[in-house]
Amino acid sequence: MLDLAYLDWPVYQIPKREKRELLTGRLKALTQHHYDHCKEYASLLNAYGVEVNAINSLEDIPFFPVRLFKTYELRSVSETEVFKVLTSSGTTSQTVSRIYLDRNTAIAQTKALVRIMQSFLGKQRLPMLIVDHPGVIRNRLSFSARGAGILGLSNFGRSHIYALKDENMELDMEVIEAFLDKNRNEKIFVFGFTFMVWKYLVQTLEQMGKRIAIPEAILIHSGGWKKLHDEAVDNRTFKSRLQSVTGIQSVHDFYGMVEQVGSVYMECEHGFLHAPSYSDILIRDPYDWSVCGVNQPGLVQVLSTIPTSYPGHSLLTEDIGTLHGEDDCACGRAGKYFTIQGRLKRAEIRGCSDTHAAVQH
Amino acid sequence: MSIFSYVPVYDQSPALDDLVSMPALEPFGETVVNFVDAFSKSMLASPEARTYPELASLAFWLRRSSVEKLKRHSLDETRIRVPRGVAFHVAPANVDTIFIYSWFLSLLCGNSNIVRVSSKPSEQVHVIIGIIAKLFAQKEYADIRNRSLIVQYGHDAQINELFSSRCDVRLVWGGDQTIKEIRKAPLPPTSLEMTFANKYSFAVIDAETIVNADNARLKSLTDAFYNDAYWFAQMACSSPRMILWLSDNQDKTDQARSLFWSSFEERIKQEDTGLDMSDYVNKRVAVDSLALYDQIQIEKNHSNDISRVWLTIPEIHEELHCGAGLFFESAIAELEDLLPLLSRKIQTISYAGIRCERWRNLLIKNNVPGIDRVVPIGKSLDFNYIWDGYDIPGFLMREISVM
Numbered sequence: 001m002l003d004l005a006y007l008d009w010p011v012y013q014i015p016k017r018e019k020r021e022l023l024t025g026r027l028k029a030l031t032q033h034h035y036d037h038c039k040e041y042a043s044l045l046n047a048y049g050v051e052v053n054a055i056n057s058l059e060d061i062p063f064f065p066v067r068l069f070k071t072y073e074l075r076s077v078s079e080t081e082v083f084k085v086l087t088s089s090g091t092t093s094q095t096v097s098r099i100y101l102d103r104n105t106a107i108a109q110t111k112a113l114v115r116i117m118q119s120f121l122g123k124q125r126l127p128m129l130i131v132d133h134p135g136v137i138r139n140r141l142s143f144s145a146r147g148a149g150i151l152g153l154s155n156f157g158r159s160h161i162y163a164l165k166d167e168n169m170e171l172d173m174e175v176i177e178a179f180l181d182k183n184r185n186e187k188i189f190v191f192g193f194t195f196m197v198w199k200y201l202v203q204t205l206e207q208m209g210k211r212i213a214i215p216e217a218i219l220i221h222s223g224g225w226k227k228l229h230d231e232a233v234d235n236r237t238f239k240s241r242l243q244s245v246t247g248i249q250s251v252h253d254f255y256g257m258v259e260q261v262g263s264v265y266m267e268c269e270h271g272f273l274h275a276p277s278y279s280d281i282l283i284r285d286p287y288d289w290s291v292c293g294v295n296q297p298g299l300v301q302v303l304s305t306i307p308t309s310y311p312g313h314s315l316l317t318e319d320i321g322t323l324h325g326e327d328d329c330a331c332g333r334a335g336k337y338f339t340i341q342g343r344l345k346r347a348e349i350r351g352c353s354d355t356h357a358a359v360q361h
Numbered sequence: 362m363s364i365f366s367y368v369p370v371y372d373q374s375p376a377l378d379d380l381v382s383m384p385a386l387e388p389f390g391e392t393v394v395n396f397v398d399a400f401s402k403s404m405l406a407s408p409e410a411r412t413y414p415e416l417a418s419l420a421f422w423l424r425r426s427s428v429e430k431l432k433r434h435s436l437d438e439t440r441i442r443v444p445r446g447v448a449f450h451v452a453p454a455n456v457d458t459i460f461i462y463s464w465f466l467s468l469l470c471g472n473s474n475i476v477r478v479s480s481k482p483s484e485q486v487h488v489i490i491g492i493i494a495k496l497f498a499q500k501e502y503a504d505i506r507n508r509s510l511i512v513q514y515g516h517d518a519q520i521n522e523l524f525s526s527r528c529d530v531r532l533v534w535g536g537d538q539t540i541k542e543i544r545k546a547p548l549p550p551t552s553l554e555m556t557f558a559n560k561y562s563f564a565v566i567d568a569e570t571i572v573n574a575d576n577a578r579l580k581s582l583t584d585a586f587y588n589d590a591y592w593f594a595q596m597a598c599s600s601p602r603m604i605l606w607l608s609d610n611q612d613k614t615d616q617a618r619s620l621f622w623s624s625f626e627e628r629i630k631q632e633d634t635g636l637d638m639s640d641y642v643n644k645r646v647a648v649d650s651l652a653l654y655d656q657i658q659i660e661k662n663h664s665n666d667i668s669r670v671w672l673t674i675p676e677i678h679e680e681l682h683c684g685a686g687l688f689f690e691s692a693i694a695e696l697e698d699l700l701p702l703l704s705r706k707i708q709t710i711s712y713a714g715i716r717c718e719r720w721r722n723l724l725i726k727n728n729v730p731g732i733d734r735v736v737p738i739g740k741s742l743d744f745n746y747i748w749d750g751y752d753i754p755g756f757l758m759r760e761i762s763v764m
Contacts, residue, residue: 040653047652047659047670064649065642072653286638288664299642318642344639 004104006305007111009277011119012333016326019335020058023280026305027313028055031062034311037076041311058280059291063301063314066097066259075100077309088145088258097258102309109262109306110155112278116264117156120252121218127183128157129176129217131192131201133164145258146193149222152261157189164200171204176212187216193223194253198238205245215247222254222264226343235271255319255340259312263304265338270330272337279304281336283323284316297322297341318344367514370478370490371497375507380473381527383508385444388471388758389432396496396505397465398425403492410488415592415742419458419489422744423465431469431746435754441761444471445553448757449528451543453535453557454479456597457486462744463532464509470757473508475524479535480513521546528552530757555756557749560598560708561677563689564589564738565699568608570714571617576624582713583625585739589711591634592742595684598749599709599734599741602682603689605675607696607715614692626663634666640685641665647681675702696723703729708749711738 006026014022032052034041045052050062068074075082083106086099101109130150137147154160161179165172180188192201197219205211219242228238239251255273256264263279275281282301283292292298300321307313320341329337375383386393404410404420411417421427436442448467452460464476478486490511497506514520525531525546533543536559548554564586571579589601606614648670651657660669668687675691675698682689693699696719699710710732712720720735733750736743746753 043654043656044649044652047657049658065646067642067646068649068653071650074653286641286665299638316642316645320638344642346639 004108004111006278007108007115011115011276011278012274012335014277015334019277019280022277023303023305024056024058024061027058027061027303028052030305030308030313031055033308034076034313038074038311040072040074041076058303059282061303061314063316066257066315066317069097069099069259069310069312070095073098073100074312075310077102081309086148086258086261099259099261099312100310105307105309108308110152112262112276112306113152113264114155116266116276117153117220120220120266121156121189125156125158126187126189126218127159127179128154128161128189128191129163129179130154130160131163131190131197131221133166133169134162135166146223148258149193150191153191153220157191159183163192164196169196169200171200171208173208173210180212180214187218188214190214190217190219190248192219192221194221194225194238195223195227197221197242198228198233202238202242202245206241211245211247213247215249217246217248218250218252219248220252220254220266222256224343225340229342257302257317259315260302260304260307262306263302268329268331268333268337272324272329272331272339274329274331274333274337275335277335278306281321281323281338283321283338292323294323294325299344300338300340320344366517367512367520370511370513371494371506371509373497373506374510374512377475377510377523377527380475380508380510381447383473385446385473386468386471386504386508388442388444389428389436389469390471392502392504393468393471394425394428394432396502397423397428397469399496399502400465400492401425403495404489407488407492410492413485413488414588415456415458416485416488418743419461422462428469431466431754434746435470435758441763442758443761445757445759446472446529447527448472448474449524449531450474450476451531451533451535451539452476452478453539454481454483455535456593457483458489458744459534460486461489463534464511466746466753467530467532467757468505468509470754472530472757475510475512475528477524478511478513480515516542518542518545530554532753533557553756555749555751555753557598558706559679560706560733560749561679561682562599562601562707562709562711562741563603563605563677563702564601564711564713564741565605565607565693565696565715566617566621566712566738567714568606568610568613568617571621572613574620579620579624580628582738583621583628585737586625586711587628587632589738589741590688591629591632591686594635594640595686597742600684601709601711601738601741602684602687603672603675603677603691605699606690606692607694608692609694611692618690622667622669626667629666630663632666634686636666636685640683643683644668644685644687647683647687650681651678677702677707679706696720697727699723700727700729703731705731707731707733709734709736709741711736711741713738 035045035052045062081102082100083103084101088097137150161175163176242248253267254264265273265275267273280303283298284301285292285298297320300317300319303314321338323338326336327334401420401423450463460476460478464474467474496502521543525548529552531554533540533556540556608614648659648668656673658671666686670689672689672691
């Protein structure tokens with residue numbers, strides 16, 4: 001399982017038949033690996049009567065809900081081999097996921113992310129403007145999802161500056177203008193969480209009646225659309241208003257999660273999220289878990305070649321998504337392309353014990 | 362004077378001070394019996410109410426003949442039973458009709474009532490409240506209107522304290538957490554309390570009975586089980602969460618299960634269970650969580666409307682169970698094997714193919730800490746005035762002895 005040869009696969013160029021074969025082989029081997037090394041995972045597969053040998057397609061790879069990482073410590077390496085524990089942010093729920101990484105998994109995550117990001121950013125590191133405040137990465141021991149995301153992406157830039165002053169999220173125009181002056185003829189890499197970019201860059205500039213002219217810059221953002229959708233802001237609005245205050249043309253969202261760091265799904269020039277070679281998605285019908293076809297929304301199952309230290313190579317997310325096709329996106333990238341419509345609504349609180357909870361709302 | 366932010370459901374509700382100073386009504390007197398009867402008739406006549414089976418069964422439960430039966434149970438001419446005075450009801454959010462059962466039982470016993478209704482929006486509650494509004498508008502029910510304060514309010518300890526300090530009996534539905542909260546509000550020394558804690562229920566089916574059943578019998582049983590389990594999305598305390606198959610023969614059990622579930626599947630395919638994506642995911646989380654640490658077998662079903670898990674050792678796993686059509690199954694060789702399961706947290710056993718006498722004998726012979734009801738499958742959700750081990754009318758009245 002230490003074989004990282006798959007990282008040499010071209011990121012967006014493997015045609016579907018070949019990709020299926022490669023991925024199925026790798027994911028089946030990972031299934032066996034976790035079956036052998038994580039007794040909880042083995043117990044789960046036994047409960048479903050899964051025969052690993054009988055797996056012969058991507059659809060056969062067993063999956064479980066990503067939420068289990070919030071409650072249980074699931075890993076396929078001994079405690080002494082754990083190199084880093086990733087946790088998800090606890091903003092929308094009380095509990096956080098805990099993901100156990102050994103060195104190999106951490107290395108593979110980084111390498112995969114490098115391959116994917118470089119195909120958008122180029123191999124040269126670009127001057128990087130981070131739409132956040134420096135405090136968010138100050139405590140490196142507590143890897144909050146936001147801090148970890150910024151640290152991870154920071155490797156793809158140089159001469160980093162933070163666009164916001166501090167926890168008050170005030171836009172630091174002085175620092176930004178100095179940074180732009182210094183890198184006048186360079187392509188700039190802007191990174192931030194979707195909501196931060198919207199609220200503290202776009203809306204702040206609008207309110208101030210100011211513009212920063214960086215038409216050659218590339219913005220990569222992530223973190224989900226929930227808050228923006230609550231304000232009835234869609235991707236199109238986001239892009240056009242961003243463009244009018246910054247001039248940025250090249251805007252790429254990405255879909256990823258702490259439970260599968262590395263194999264992220266980048267948004268292409270046509271607004272679709274793309275599966276790289278190292279990962280894939282299946283859309284599952286929640287009614288019976290059958291696999292949905294093109295244009296039929298369902299729950300997103302994510303498959304990744306990367307996780308070896310924890311059994312997270314095949315997970316059922318709580319995101320609702322739609323597959324739009326495979327290998328035939330107008331952007332020219334091979335692989336499946338899809339969109340995310342939102343997140344499963346929190347289950348209605350029911351039950352004997354709910355009077356108290358219900359009246360609190 | 363502080364201002365309390367509770368909202369009376371009806372405009373003409375009495376002020377709290379007025380309500381508590383009202384003399385009690387006569388238990389099962391003409392006024393209260395007529396009112397309950399009028400309510401039952403309006404419900405049965407209401408096209409809106411008829412679309413909800415639980416409202417139909419509420420109306421049926423409150424019809425005149427069943428109130429007469431309740432009266433015979435509650436009163437006894439040789440003894441003097443009088444209302445306690447003021448009852449404070451804290452209703453649950455999961456079973457929309459409970460506030461009426463609780464309130465009307467108390468009303469029939471002659472008490473004045475403060476009823477906290479859940480603020481959770483519910484079509485059923487809306488229908489009920491509308492019907493009562495019409496009755497309250499009639500002059501003949503003014504005595505009842507003046508003794509009824511139906512309120513909604515958020516999590517507010519001050520209001521809990523206010524109502525608790527003025528009541529003679531408190532009925533707390535809504536489970537452990539609510540009970541814990543409400544109990545922070547002290548009661549007057551002479552008052553008493555009934556609490557309805559989180560409880561869980563299961564079914565016991567004799568395998569042989571299923572194997573020998575003809576199609577009609579099987580169908581009526583699975584229909585009855587469907588109602589028990591899927592009304593209230595399997596989240597009422599009385600909803601069966603597990604089926605224990607009574608047999609010492611594995612083949613018989615397998616045969617019975619296969620017959621039962623295929624008949625059940627036919628039924629559920631025709632139903633809109635009302636379950637949604639979140640329910641399916643929650644069930645998957647529950648089942649997979651269990652599978653990580655326990656030796657279980659997850660059965661395949663035609664859809665996620667049913668989820669079934671075979672357990673080697675029968676256990677209710679209440680901390681994981683999320684309702685919504687999730688069934689644990691296991692086998693017992695004889696009824697005595699149930700005894701270790703019957704903790705205080707167990708409320709109802711529903712059964713098929715086992716004689717009533719066997720249950721009586723079992724429960725008389727063995728001193729078990731839990732189990733409140735044993736009923737045939739199909740009757741799990743039927744409310745009764747004896748509930749969770751309380752004779753509710755008995756608690757709602759006090760007795761005066763004259764020697």
